[in-house]
Amino acid sequence: MNLRNSRRLTVAGVCLLFTTMGIPVAAADPREAPGVGHGFHTGAISLNTTYNGEMYELKDAARGGASGYRVRQAPVGGTAPVSVLYTDQDNDWGTGIASDRDTMAVDAQYAAAKAWDYFADVHGRRGIAGDGQGIGTYGMDPGVPDAATLPRYTLARPDLDRPDRIIYAASYSYIALDHHARQVDAATLDLVGAAFGMGVAHAEAGLPTTRWDSSLPTPPESHAIAWATAKIFGTMVEFYANNRIDKPDYLIGERLAAGFPEGTFAAPVSMANPSGGCWTTSTQSSENPGLHFFYLLAVGSNPAQGDVSPTCNNMPVAGIGNDKAAKIWHRALAEYFTDKTNYAAARVATLKAAADLFGAFSLEYNTVNAAWSAVSVGGGQPFPGDQTPYPVNPGDQETAVKTAVSLQLEATNPGGRALTYTAAGLPPGLTVNPQSGLISGTPTKAGDYRVTVGVTDTLQAQGSTWFMWYVL
Incomplete structure (x- = not known):
């Protein structure tokens, strides 16, 4: 008997679930048993699914009905691709092989669930818009046109009329690049978390989420703040999940090349020392100064564990930890960021957020100030009584x-x-x-x-x- 199919066996109406040691554990009703997923980026995981009376659907009622869809080519005579909810007969999903679309759907559903849980548990936010609505993840079949050309499925439009969707462009075996438009490169924790975070940035502060038209002048800094917000939260989702395969780190997209042809994807971005991590007039439209700031705030410039992070002013910074740093950034986003926030305004906003949470001129407040100075974003204090030596x-x-x-x-x-x-x-x-x-x-x-x-x-x-x- 195939071991994969022997994990669940129904005898006289009773579902027997087998442990890794092969010991059966009775469950009263197979519809109440959690699904088993085999992801490429995530390994073997538990999945919340929904039984419709005939089969299991990739639909998570505990997270606002978050669902996984497969986008197929338009039927004969049709003009638009068709999205179909993923289903499975035995509630055992995927093979763990990168080229298998069910496997990628498992990774996407798992990562989206971890993003939901992170924002709910850490920031008290349920869903991208905070309305308890789960997101849909859409994986393209081979031959489906690029998602950017499909208004029905993409979130590239500035109005984001459907903030409940994340698109995986191109085919299931080669997932194309464009997560700045809430599409993602691959179903990894940091990139799905970044797509989720991009939606939060727009829903909370109106920050832009479209990819800037390269034919236009330099994009405003608010685009950089939006992208920094996305990748900061993507990294925090990765740490929250603490997955044994997609391990937490301060690299963005470090698993992109895994299982794909060599040279398919760019090298990962290091938050500790990103290219252009010091603010200048030539880097002001890049998210990298913001990512560098966050690393210094959370980890520090010369941590006991972790990568050394050179500062732009040669001054040391001692980090305050991921939890405090992320809460400061989230409060700044929720209370002080706007659709026009630039780096100077983000500095003031995070100082105000730190003062709200920990007090003006507290250790946390002063570290925010030091971290911004360390990436060459300076300015005055939003409160009187500056105590800076x-x-x-x-x-x-x-x-x-x-x-x-x-x-x-x-x-x-x-x-x-x-x-x-x-x-x-x-x-x-x-x-x-x-x-x-x-x-x-x-x-x-x-x-x-x-x-x-x-x-x-x-x-x-x-x-x-x-x-x-x-x-x-």
């Missing part, structure tokens, strides 16, 4: 090579807390005492050095300045 600029220095020096750094300290000093870019041979701020030593190499000095207090409030040190 600032180093006093000592002015440019000139020293002969191999001559001992001693330079005492000073700092303003309105909060009155203990300070830690840093100095990046010092001439070789010089070091700074982190407690006293004394720079000393003997420079060993002539050159022009840009030195960035910073001070950080015990609540992560920090300030910096820079000067030139000429070694002759």
Whole structure:
């Protein structure tokens, strides 16, 4: 007997469910038993399904009726593809093989369920629009035109008249790229979570979700904030699920190439050190400064575990953890983001959110400020009474090579807390005492050095300045 089909056997009206050891466990009614899914990205998982009297449907009543659909080519004489709800006779779904469409449907349904659970459990939000309505996931059969050309199925239109859908474009064995338009590359936790998060970004703040027309001028920063929001929440969904195959990390799309032809997909994006992770006029339309900010806020610049994340101002940042960071971002989205939010406005919004949750000038508030400064997004404080310490600029220095020096750094300290000093870019041979701020030593190499000095207090409030040190 095939083991896959022997997991469930009905005898005299009683459904016997078999454990991995082959021991049967009686269930009173087969319709009450959970389905078993075999995903490529997720492995063996439990699925909520619905029995319609004849067969099982990929429909999750516990999550607003979230359902999985297969999109077929238009019938003879028809003009539009047809979507059909996935069904199964024995409630045992997929084979675990990437080219199997039922397997991909399992991955999609599982990831969508984890996205639902994450927002419900962590942020008290049930569904993309917060209305308790489950989403539909649509996988394209081979030969179906690209989803972007199908208004009936795609969410690429700005009005998002159907915020309850996520589209998997192209075929089941090669799923095409366009998750910025709420379509996704593949049914992985982070990308499905990102599609879900993109919907939340639009429903909550009206942030745009369409892919920007490349023939138009540079897109507004609100597009970057929307995409950053999507990928931040996609990453948080991956951590929430903690799946043994699609393991949690701070890479976006790291499983895209798995099971697909080499070179099909681009390399994953690292939140710790994304390309263009410092805000400039040339990166302002990219989500990467926002992703870099979130990593620094959650993990820090030099964590005990995790990737080192270089800061744009050479100042260290100590992370406050995923949970606090995500709650700050979600509150900012829900209370302060608008359809025109740019990076400067996002900085103020997250500071206000941190103050709402933890208090103005708290450790969390100051870390938000430090993380934004670390990706070159600066500005004033939204509350009076700034307690940020600032180093006093000592002015440019000139020293002969191999001559001992001693330079005492000073700092303003309105909060009155203990300070830690840093100095990046010092001439070789010089070091700074982190407690006293004394720079000393003997420079060993002539050159022009840009030195960035910073001070950080015990609540992560920090300030910096820079000067030139000429070694002759």
